[in-house]
Amino acid sequence: MTYQEKNREALKEELDRLLSIYHKSRAKGLSLDLSRGKPNGEQLSLTDGLLDLPLLSEGARSRDGIDCRNYGAFDGLSEMKELLGEIYGIDPARIFVGGNSSLQLMYDALARAMLFGVPGGEPWVLEPGRKWICVVPGYDRHFRVTEEFGFELLSVPMTPDGPDMDTVERLAADPAVKGIWCVPKYSNPTGNTYTETTVRRLVAMKTAAPDFRIFWDNAYAVHDATEQGDTLADIFALAKEYGTEDRVLYFGSTSKISFPGGGVAMVAASERNLADIRARVGVETIGYDKINQLRHVRYFRDGKNVREHMKKLGKCVREKFDIALTELSALDGCGIASYTNPRGGYFISLDVLPGTAKRVYALCRDAGVILTPAGATYPYGKDPEDKNLRLAPTYPTSDDLRAATKILVLAVKIAALEKLLASEA
Amino acid sequence: MTYQEKNREALKEELDRLLSIYHKSRAKGLSLDLSRGKPNGEQLSLTDGLLDLPLLSEGARSRDGIDCRNYGAFDGLSEMKELLGEIYGIDPARIFVGGNSSLQLMYDALARAMLFGVPGGEPWVLEPGRKWICVVPGYDRHFRVTEEFGFELLSVPMTPDGPDMDTVERLAADPAVKGIWCVPKYSNPTGNTYTETTVRRLVAMKTAAPDFRIFWDNAYAVHDATEQGDTLADIFALAKEYGTEDRVLYFGSTSKISFPGGGVAMVAASERNLADIRARVGVETIGYDKINQLRHVRYFRDGKNVREHMKKLGKCVREKFDIALTELSALDGCGIASYTNPRGGYFISLDVLPGTAKRVYALCRDAGVILTPAGATYPYGKDPEDKNLRLAPTYPTSDDLRAATKILVLAVKIAALEKLLASEA
Numbered sequence: 001m002t003y004q005e006k007n008r009e010a011l012k013e014e015l016d017r018l019l020s021i022y023h024k025s026r027a028k029g030l031s032l033d034l035s036r037g038k039p040n041g042e043q044l045s046l047t048d049g050l051l052d053l054p055l056l057s058e059g060a061r062s063r064d065g066i067d068c069r070n071y072g073a074f075d076g077l078s079e080m081k082e083l084l085g086e087i088y089g090i091d092p093a094r095i096f097v098g099g100n101s102s103l104q105l106m107y108d109a110l111a112r113a114m115l116f117g118v119p120g121g122e123p124w125v126l127e128p129g130r131k132w133i134c135v136v137p138g139y140d141r142h143f144r145v146t147e148e149f150g151f152e153l154l155s156v157p158m159t160p161d162g163p164d165m166d167t168v169e170r171l172a173a174d175p176a177v178k179g180i181w182c183v184p185k186y187s188n189p190t191g192n193t194y195t196e197t198t199v200r201r202l203v204a205m206k207t208a209a210p211d212f213r214i215f216w217d218n219a220y221a222v223h224d225a226t227e228q229g230d231t232l233a234d235i236f237a238l239a240k241e242y243g244t245e246d247r248v249l250y251f252g253s254t255s256k257i258s259f260p261g262g263g264v265a266m267v268a269a270s271e272r273n274l275a276d277i278r279a280r281v282g283v284e285t286i287g288y289d290k291i292n293q294l295r296h297v298r299y300f301r302d303g304k305n306v307r308e309h310m311k312k313l314g315k316c317v318r319e320k321f322d323i324a325l326t327e328l329s330a331l332d333g334c335g336i337a338s339y340t341n342p343r344g345g346y347f348i349s350l351d352v353l354p355g356t357a358k359r360v361y362a363l364c365r366d367a368g369v370i371l372t373p374a375g376a377t378y379p380y381g382k383d384p385e386d387k388n389l390r391l392a393p394t395y396p397t398s399d400d401l402r403a404a405t406k407i408l409v410l411a412v413k414i415a416a417l418e419k420l421l422a423s424e425a
Numbered sequence: 426m427t428y429q430e431k432n433r434e435a436l437k438e439e440l441d442r443l444l445s446i447y448h449k450s451r452a453k454g455l456s457l458d459l460s461r462g463k464p465n466g467e468q469l470s471l472t473d474g475l476l477d478l479p480l481l482s483e484g485a486r487s488r489d490g491i492d493c494r495n496y497g498a499f500d501g502l503s504e505m506k507e508l509l510g511e512i513y514g515i516d517p518a519r520i521f522v523g524g525n526s527s528l529q530l531m532y533d534a535l536a537r538a539m540l541f542g543v544p545g546g547e548p549w550v551l552e553p554g555r556k557w558i559c560v561v562p563g564y565d566r567h568f569r570v571t572e573e574f575g576f577e578l579l580s581v582p583m584t585p586d587g588p589d590m591d592t593v594e595r596l597a598a599d600p601a602v603k604g605i606w607c608v609p610k611y612s613n614p615t616g617n618t619y620t621e622t623t624v625r626r627l628v629a630m631k632t633a634a635p636d637f638r639i640f641w642d643n644a645y646a647v648h649d650a651t652e653q654g655d656t657l658a659d660i661f662a663l664a665k666e667y668g669t670e671d672r673v674l675y676f677g678s679t680s681k682i683s684f685p686g687g688g689v690a691m692v693a694a695s696e697r698n699l700a701d702i703r704a705r706v707g708v709e710t711i712g713y714d715k716i717n718q719l720r721h722v723r724y725f726r727d728g729k730n731v732r733e734h735m736k737k738l739g740k741c742v743r744e745k746f747d748i749a750l751t752e753l754s755a756l757d758g759c760g761i762a763s764y765t766n767p768r769g770g771y772f773i774s775l776d777v778l779p780g781t782a783k784r785v786y787a788l789c790r791d792a793g794v795i796l797t798p799a800g801a802t803y804p805y806g807k808d809p810e811d812k813n814l815r816l817a818p819t820y821p822t823s824d825d826l827r828a829a830t831k832i833l834v835l836a837v838k839i840a841a842l843e844k845l846l847a848s849e850a
Contacts, residue, residue, distance in 0.1 A: 036496065038495055038496050039495065041492070044492070044494040044495060047494075048481055048485075048494075051479075051480040051481050051485060051494070051716070052479045052480060052481050052482075054476075054477045055476040055477060056473055056476050056477050057477075060473075060476060067466070067469070068687070069469040069472075069473075069476070069684045069685075069687060070463055070464065070469060070684070070685050070686070071461065071463055071685045071686050072686070099524050099525065099713075099714070100524065100713060100714040101710040101711065101712075101713075103709070103710055103711060104709050104710040107708065107709040107710070108709075111536050111540065114540060115536065115539060115540065115550065115574070125540065125550055141708075141711070144708050145708055145709075148705075148708045149540070259494045259495070259716065260494075260495050260496045260711070261495070261496050261497070261711060261712045261713070261714060261715055261716075262493070262494060262714050262715065262716040262717075280573075283532065283566075283569050283570055283573045284528070284529050284532040284533075284570075285526040285528055285529040285532070286526065286528060286566070286685070286686060287526075287686045288524075288525060288526075288686070289524070289525040289686060289687050289714065289717065290686055290687065291476070291684065291686075291687040291717075292687075292714065292716075292717065
């Protein structure tokens, strides 16, 4: 029987029972964190070899003879481009290797577009009514960047196939709409992968803005948590069919392959965009850290080894997903929540009874369980239905994750019961 | 007897003699590079220990218990701030640790000022007639950044005491003048250090723009090439006296302490500026590479060790300076050139007969000696007197440097003789 089907007495009784358990849990003074997509120590240890790699034994020179201790190789070592090309399935010639952060490369690309425009376009700062498409629920840091640059953020719902493309196409007919954020594989937080039809429609659609850009953040390209991972269509190949390769800026990093904050980031782009990136970034820096690139190529050697490594990482993530999902299953049949069962990536997306996500967050927080703030998965941090929560289950230990999810389940039920009782009153 | 004192016949004879030597040199097909301030292999080897440092033996945690393999420590490890504080003689609490490039931190600071303004100010992009003060001769990459952001570049001559402060003060009375580039110690390329009076005047002067900024690029803070190095006044202490601490953005990096492109960069600033930097950069990235920070602090430990290391580096640089200066002394008494004898930094600045720098560059290039392009030390790459050349003697071997400087000396003389003969004709 769902909560909605229960009578008022039964709901009150259930609420009292759950509150008593909740208060006991709360009294334990826990301190658990499900808020950010961070690997745990076990995952990190899988690449500890990167830390102690003796670089000098093989010399600090790149394959092309570049002394990685000195200036040079401005847009990246050729073997690093090759490795990234194998990871993302793209032509190494399209790749510009950056520093440690793909988010920073996205921010930089937007900052340049703001001040100088993209090739052939006007600076976006000259478009006071500029707008940006955000797939919801989505990644808070993406939304924050475009908010910072003064874009009006337009929400488009995520569907199992990717963004609702009818809405995206309608919005792209407005010349003030300059682009869209995409996490196309194991999307943050819903965990689904865009279908080929969706990818095709993104590159095929008419955009009123000739300088429209797809920010393609393939953060979880090789982050399968199941034997048979999802397959993402090759956006550059499809874009080529429609002559829209300039529309795509493709970002990635090894942050969740090697070390978060200690990895290597990249942007891949059409020849025209790449020429612009090289020219502009050439004013900004003499070059990024090649020594870290050298470590990564010496350690991983090739894409096959990366995939072997990602199988081990995926197993760690799967374990955590399973623990969280087992606990969340206590919500099944209550009619107050639904949650994703992701095949990869880092997150579980939980929809609670509309109007209760903030209350769930607060109940968890007061019991020592930190969630990503309710609303974070929406532009401006405002979930219009106040229902979505993003769970990041990788960081805590298995025991902590179990304890935290139990409290979360309690909080979801309590908040729902409170809401149902209040609306009936 | 100077060239100017010689008669036409003597000049012609000298030119013929020198051209014959030049053509013999040219026939050798040399390939020598004095163009960029890059350390050579011997210098780089002095910090090879950084490459093979076994991080895991001491654990990958920072002093504060942060796992450097994971996200966290957004504005830098506290021990990295301490080490940088010792290197630059500034309060670690003022320091924001960045990535591998101080140039990039400067570019970012300018990009943010363009789009958002500095604290309390309007975005600089709204000031269409924005201007920037450039001390000349100076650093081409600095000039290029402000050119990229649409500033009109105003040249101010370098004096032995630093920039000509009368001119700087006059220019700062224009509200469109938003800032100044400074390499205050062992300035690039003149090698001199700003006096305390100059530093004081920079922070004490009235600026019509309330959001005027001094970009203080202390790139050669500990880069003495003599036993008794220069001492640079503490700009933050002086600024405090005048209540102008917000005027100063202080940049540095270990690029020429450890590895160029593989070091750690920082910006130091007042509390108000620092709060702004943290808030804005917090949108841009989750954090910079802490593992490289950890390597640097584990390797150098403290400022004393850095200074010991810099003595060794300084010796390498001194050797190269001496070789170049010995060769350049062949110009003494000709009345056609003057050059600096720097006490530190990376460069020798050479002034040739006005109107001949480009010709010297071309003569050198044709004989296989690459110099920094004539004009590069001036805004827009245009030296109004066509006389300054920047020599970067560190990268070549001693023999190559000797050979290259000999050709340079020949070229300076030949170009001067051509010029004198042409003007007499």
